[in-house]
Amino acid sequence: MSRYREFKMPDVGEGLTEAEILKWYVQPGDTVTDGQVVCEVETAKAAVELPIPYDGVVHELRFEEGTTVDVGTSIITVDVAPGSEPEEPAAPVAAAAPVDAPAEEKKPEGRQPVLVGYGVAESSTKRRPRKGTSVPEQPQAAPAGTYSAPPTAAAVQGELNGHAGTVTLDRPLxxxxxxxxxxxxxxxxxxxxxxxxxxxxxxxxxxxxVAPAPAAVLPEPAAEAPAPVAAGERETRIPVKGVRKAIAAAMVGSAFTAPHVTEFITLDVTRTMKLVEELKADKELAGLRVNPLLLVAKALLVAIKRNPEVNAAWDEANQEIVLKHYVNLGIAAATPRGLIVPNIKDAHDKTLPELAAALGELVSTAREGRTTPAAMQGGTVTITNVGVFGVDTGTPILNPGESAILAVGAIKLQPWVHKGKVKPRQVTTLALSFDHRLVDGELGSKVLADVAAILENPKRLITWA
Structure with missing residues (x-):
């Protein structure tokens, strides 16, 4: 059997079917060791590095950089026994059974599935022959680099029960x-x-x-400058892949599956802006990101608490509305690879300082390109801040599986009637899109009105919370 091992593209994005090879860190002839990173790939959710799971010499790179490869496809071949001749495969390890056991108990174990990127594990067995009994010679362990079948749990247990000795596996499967x-x-x-x-x-x-922690994710690649346009060139074609491809599919699916309704409200947020300035000077919030978005997020969480039916999802398969008793608050973030929506887990339970810390971490992580796939899963409601681009408002599309998304427009100094007089005030426009299958006009209006009322008079954060 060949001494070459095939490393296949693993599922690095929780159920994704393909990934693009961004960069190779090795070339044919390079020596690699178990755990060494050999390439960087980009899925629809993140850019990650792939480690090789064995020692050897790189024999072949199956795909060039920039190629999109299906999960399960071999991408690199490694010679795990360089300098040696290919050897015949070793006989599979049989499950041990007592010599006097019935014939039906002496069946050998079948081959086990080969893991993605791995040959099956090697094994070695030592047995002490019984007195007066001839024990056939046991198969030897397969040499490094061959696909020998590992003993199953049953085989190992049978070995331990039937004979003194040890059974060892090279490493866990x-x-x-x-x-x-x-x-x-x-x-x-x-x-x-x-x-x-x-x-x-x-x-x-x-x-x-161990308590879960984010998987390692590479920094976002810097936004590439557009290639210079040749004289007379009338079109430029950009391949749709990675995050942008996933976003496109998700938005099309959402727009043509959930019946969207969008409502708008324009409001005076002067008091909120004053509170933001006061909070920036508060020692309890020192070092934390304090901005209008923080209070918008807190206002939305209070509004959801007052109108919990808005925090739901539509289960098409079971024809059910699923009410969520937690809020994973998504925050849309623009990155060089496209728009991503990580979310703050259990945002409803967080105090204002905790929410500020979570928002700061979410934004900085997204900008550095370290957002993990897990951070973008399980969202229930989202905020998109289009105001940072100077935009007054919009009609945001729901994230798949969510019931509502709030767009925050630019905050501008405008003439406003305040206490019977026209005065310059800080004004903004909010837009709430919701899934009309599970959120009717009354419920959607209540949520939007509550958010606006809190931002107009932030003291309601205390009285309503």
Whole structure:
């Protein structure tokens, strides 16, 4: 059997089907070691690095940089036994059984599934022959680089029960993304109890061994300057891929699945702007990001608490409305790779300082390109701040699976009737889009009116909370 190992494109984005190879860090002839990063890939959710799961010499790179590859497709071949001749495959390890056991108990175990990017694990077995009994010679462990079948849990248990001796596996069985997750979280896989089929360690097993932490994600690539346009060139074509491709598919699906309704309200936020300035000087919020968006987020959370039916999702398969008793607040963020919407988990439980800290971390992480796929999953309601671009308002499209999205327009000094007189006031426009299948006009109007009332008079953050 060939001594070459194929490393296949793993699922690095929680269920995604493809990834683009951005950069190779190795070339044919380079020596690699287990855990060494060999390439950088971009999925529809994040850019990540892929580690090779074994030692050897790079034999072949199957795809060039810039190629989009389906998950499960071999992308690199590694010679794990350089300088040696290919060897015949070793016989599969059989489950041990007592010599006097019935014939039906002596069936050998079948081959186990090969994990993505891995050959199956090697094994070695030592047995002490019984007195007066001839024990056939056991198969030798497969040489490095060959695809030998590992013993199953049943085989290992049978070996321990039937004979004195030891059964050893080279290392625990786990797919490349799970190994990467364990490495990022500092989990020793040899200490993890596997629950997957055939003793394979799953993501859940790793998370159960330690409190979850974000997977390693590469910084966002800097926005590339557009290529110079040649004289007389009338068109430029840009491939749609990665995050932009995922956004397009999601927005089309949302726009043509959920019946959108958008309502608008223009309001005086002068008091809110004054409160922002006061909070910036508050020692309790020192070092935290304090801006109008913070109070908009808090106002929306209070409005949801007063109108909990808006925090829901439509389950088409079961024809049910799912009411969420938690708020994962999404914040739309523009990055060089496109718009992403990470969310603050359990935002409804956070105090104002905690919410400020979470917002600051979310924004800085997004700008640095370190947002993880997990941070963009499970959102329930979203805020998009189009005002930072000087835009007054818009009709935002719902994120798939969510029931409402609030757009915040630019805050401008405008003439406003205040206490019977026309005065210059800080004014903005809010727009709330919602899924009309589960949010009717009355409910949507109440939510939008509550947010506006709080921002007009932020003391309601105390009286209504």
């Amino acid at each position: 786990a797919k490349p993304p799970v190994r990467k997750l364990a490495k990022d979280l500092g989990v020793d896989l040899t200490t993890v109890t596997p629950t997957g089929p055939d003793g394979i360690i799953t993501r859940e097993d790793v998370h159960a061994a």
